[in-house]
Amino acid sequence: MPDFASIVKQGSGGNYRDQLGQHIKNKALPLCFRPPTSTKGNCWYDGVADQVKVLRINGKPTTPGTMRKCVMDFLQKNEVLKKNCFNNDDHLLAAFVLTHSQEGVWTDNASVIQSATAMFLERNIHIVGTSNTSGRGYTTVYGMGEADFKSPLWMGYYQHIHYQSLQQ
Secondary structure, eight states, rough: OOOOHHHHHHHHTSHHHHHHHHHHTTTTTOOOOOOOOOOSOHHHHHHHHHHHHHTTTTSSSSSSHHHHHHHHHHHHHHHHHOOOHTTTOOHHHHHHHHHHHTTTTOOOOTHHHHHHHHHHTTEEEEEEETTOOOOSSSEEEOTTTTTSSSSSEEEEHHHTTEEEOOOO
């Protein structure tokens, strides 16, 4: 699978950063871009680690590799996700974790990783997507505990290609 930088260079589908910026403007979201996230299959974890720094979330990883490891460890031990996402199948869960623990492996299409991340961080994550043209312009992945009373993470999403850290 090509990385984000090569897709933009080739001109496939236009400039994704401009598309996300226009979407943010059209929805009047009070957001700006953070520095570009990794384009090597680690963009989710890079962006989330950046958000941990921006929001000063104590005790949580601030590097993409450590974030990936902690989210995968959390996922492997979480009974709710095991039941809801893997039908209590230990083998299916183990295979998923083994695959997604590897550096450079993209997130899944079922938002399991996004859910595990929100639950691990105990924060809601607002995902501003270029394909989310109706309503408020973003989707919320809900965290656990006191998540509704804490500042959410903001992630931009270039549909099926790349995540980008955003800031209010």
